[in-house]
Amino acid sequence: xxxxxxxxxxxxxxxxxxxxxxxxxxxxxxxxxxxxxxxxxxxxxxxxxxxxxxxxxxxxxxxxxxxxxxxxxxxxxxxxxxxxxxxxxxxxxxxxxxxxxxxxxxxxxxxxxxxxxxxxxxxxxxxxxxxxxxxxxxxxxxxxxxxxxxxxxxxxxxxxxxxxxxxxxx
Amino acid sequence: xxxxxxxxxxxxxxxxxxxxxxxxxxxxxxxxxxxxxxxxxxxxxxxxxxxxxxxxxxxxxxxxxxxxxxxxxxxxxxxxxxxxxxxxxxxxxxxxxxxxxxxxxxxxxxxxxxxxxxxxxxxxxxxxxxxxxxxxxxxxxxxxxxxxxxxxxxxxxxxxxxxxxxxxxxxxxxxxxxxxxxxxxxxxxxxxxxxxxxxxxxxxxxxxxxxxxxxxxxxxxxxxxxxxxxxxxxxxxxxxxxxxxxxxxxxxxxxxxxxxxxxxxxxxxxxxxxxxxxxxxxxxxxxxxxxxxxxxxxxxxxxxxxxxxxxxxxxxxxxxxxxxxxxxxxxxxxxxxxxxxxxxxxxxxxxxxxxxxxxxxxxxxxxxxxxxxxxxxxxxxxxxxxxxxxxxxxxxxxxxxxxxxxxxxxxxxxxxxxxxxxxxxxxxxxxxxx
Numbered sequence: 001x002x003x004x005x006x007x008x009x010x011x012x013x014x015x016x017x018x019x020x021x022x023x024x025x026x027x028x029x030x031x032x033x034x035x036x037x038x039x040x041x042x043x044x045x046x047x048x049x050x051x052x053x054x055x056x057x058x059x060x061x062x063x064x065x066x067x068x069x070x071x072x073x074x075x076x077x078x079x080x081x082x083x084x085x086x087x088x089x090x091x092x093x094x095x096x097x098x099x100x101x102x103x104x105x106x107x108x109x110x111x112x113x114x115x116x117x118x119x120x121x122x123x124x125x126x127x128x129x130x131x132x133x134x135x136x137x138x139x140x141x142x143x144x145x146x147x148x149x150x151x152x153x154x155x156x157x158x159x160x161x162x163x164x165x166x167x168x169x170x
Numbered sequence: 171x172x173x174x175x176x177x178x179x180x181x182x183x184x185x186x187x188x189x190x191x192x193x194x195x196x197x198x199x200x201x202x203x204x205x206x207x208x209x210x211x212x213x214x215x216x217x218x219x220x221x222x223x224x225x226x227x228x229x230x231x232x233x234x235x236x237x238x239x240x241x242x243x244x245x246x247x248x249x250x251x252x253x254x255x256x257x258x259x260x261x262x263x264x265x266x267x268x269x270x271x272x273x274x275x276x277x278x279x280x281x282x283x284x285x286x287x288x289x290x291x292x293x294x295x296x297x298x299x300x301x302x303x304x305x306x307x308x309x310x311x312x313x314x315x316x317x318x319x320x321x322x323x324x325x326x327x328x329x330x331x332x333x334x335x336x337x338x339x340x341x342x343x344x345x346x347x348x349x350x351x352x353x354x355x356x357x358x359x360x361x362x363x364x365x366x367x368x369x370x371x372x373x374x375x376x377x378x379x380x381x382x383x384x385x386x387x388x389x390x391x392x393x394x395x396x397x398x399x400x401x402x403x404x405x406x407x408x409x410x411x412x413x414x415x416x417x418x419x420x421x422x423x424x425x426x427x428x429x430x431x432x433x434x435x436x437x438x439x440x441x442x443x444x445x446x447x448x449x450x451x452x453x454x455x456x457x458x459x460x461x462x463x464x465x466x467x468x469x470x471x472x473x474x475x476x477x478x479x480x481x482x483x484x485x486x487x488x489x490x491x492x493x494x495x496x497x498x499x500x501x502x503x504x505x506x507x508x509x510x511x512x513x514x515x516x517x518x519x520x521x522x523x524x525x526x527x528x529x530x531x532x533x534x535x536x537x538x539x540x541x542x543x544x545x546x547x548x549x550x551x552x553x554x555x556x557x558x559x560x561x562x563x564x565x566x567x568x569x570x571x572x573x574x575x576x577x578x579x580x581x582x583x584x585x586x587x588x589x590x591x592x593x594x595x596x597x598x599x600x601x602x603x604x
Contacts, residue, residue, distance in 0.1 A: 010444065017443030020237055021425070027418035031411065063231045066414065071229035073237060074454045080444065081451030087193035088452055088506045092554050094191045107192045114196055118224055125221035150225055 016076030061138030177470030264377030278320030292321025306375030502549020
């Protein structure tokens with residue numbers, strides 16, 4: 001169970017990383033399109049070429065996709081940060097404390113509770129967005145789609161933290 | 171209890187949790203949540219905020235620059251550019267006394283120009299330069315100290331993840347901040363080189379002097395670094411890109427260089443993605459926690475009250491600024507730089523705006539940003555928890571940590587000298603921007 005949870009966290013991190021690269025490529029395409037479009041205004045270009053370049057342009061609303069993708073990336077990354085112990089902490093004062101293993105378990109419990117609360121509230125938020133039918137400005141993507149994707153990842157993250165907590169308790 | 175008293179009370183509680191090793195982002199979120207609960211008498215408002223606050227914090231276009239820059243740094247580590255940089259710097263400096271240590275610092279500065287994170291710079295340059303330094307008989311402590319200090323150039327020299335976050339908090343212009351960081355970053359590199367020279371005992375191996383043609387050849391091989399720097403930092407400043415676009419283009423292009431260099435393996439690529447994931451998630455959790463906590467502090471009107479208090483005390487404005495910077499150096503001994511900035515800038519920035527420091531708000535934002543960057547970065551190389559020291563020492567297990575600490579002294583002196591220079595002469599930071 002423990003091993004499966006950690007493998008899932010790693011797989012999610014890799015999937016999130018792939019999505020991040022995808023977003024990077026999207027932005028690159030958009031920027032290149034914009035540059036080609038600008039180039040079409042150059043007077044020294046033959047007319048046909050300029051007209052052809054004029055068909056290029058920035059991907060309108062690319063930032064909407066980047067924003068949605070970024071949120072999904074972060075929720076995919078979060079479980080792995082916990083598993084790999086990457087979260088920022090202050091180490092100095094507890095280094096020689098005999099209580100330290102107990103502290104660590106306590107904070108793991110708080111973290112699991114926090115992640116569960118976050119997933120619960122995100123679920124309520126998703127239901128809100130589903131009900132009010134809010135869509136993104138340019139692509140008119142229903143906002144509840146990315147919310148739901150994040151919700152799935154947040155639930156997985158919470159589940160992983162509970163599994164690891166009970167694995168540690170034994 | 172008044173909201174204000176509650177706000178002040180939350181500070182020691184937060185510090186206690188953090189010092190008891192609770193993850194910093196979690197501690198801040200918890201204190202913000204608890205504070206909001208007590209202040210409003212029910213958990214309703216805090217829970218209502220949570221419905222959309224996680225998503226809206228993470229789905230932020232400007233913040234996407236952070237994972238993109240982290241990805242770029244990881245790709246740069248895979249690209250072999252670190253080796254090219256070290257060879258290039260050695261061609262120019264290797265024949266001098268202590269030349270390889272100077273080259274290590276110069277190469278770190280070069281790597282800092284394409285990497286926005288100190289830890290990645292220290293880890294990458296350490297892997298390349300440490301074995302060379304040791305092979306040529308450099309003392310262990312000096313080698314590790316030079317590379318740990320050189321690593322801080324990763325955030326001092328633009329691009330810099332910390333400056334992006336700072337810009338978000340103070341609504342300063344990222345392009346201006348990057349440009350303003352350039353000269354202070356070069357001063358830092360020069361002072362570090364002087365510090366390394368002071369630590370050299372003699373008897374270390376020296377490389378043969380290279381001909382001009384060899385040097386130009388080495389310089390030419392650095393075209394990828396030059397291209398990335400001009401494209402990313404120049405592109406942002408010149409208004410060609412938004413910072414997010416520049417970081418995305420930089421990350422993809424650096425990845426392409428790594429791919430074409432033939433150094434990309436499945437394992438190293440997966441490891442780079444995982445590093446990016448862990449570091450990004452860590453930063454986003456702290457950003458989320460800090461946002462929640464600072465929301466509570468704002469409700470308690472603590473920043474305004476503190477600003478009024480300091481304004482009423484009629485202290486000399488420069489003294490207040492100096493005290494703030496000193497506080498960062500002390501806090502930096504135990505806390506990581508990003509958490510410090512996210513926690514304190516929303517409180518200190520309104521406070522500074524009340525003071526008359528003899529410059530307009532935009533200049534103040536930039537000068538203060540560079541000063542803060544310079545002092546929080548010192549925390550990375552001060553014992554006991556300087557992260558750069560740990561990273562480098564893991565690469566050189568035969569060098570005792572205490573030897574690194576001892577050899578660190580000249581570099582820390584160089585840091586303090588630099589902060590004093592930047593403090594005394596704001597023009598060094600501001601002349602490129604205004």
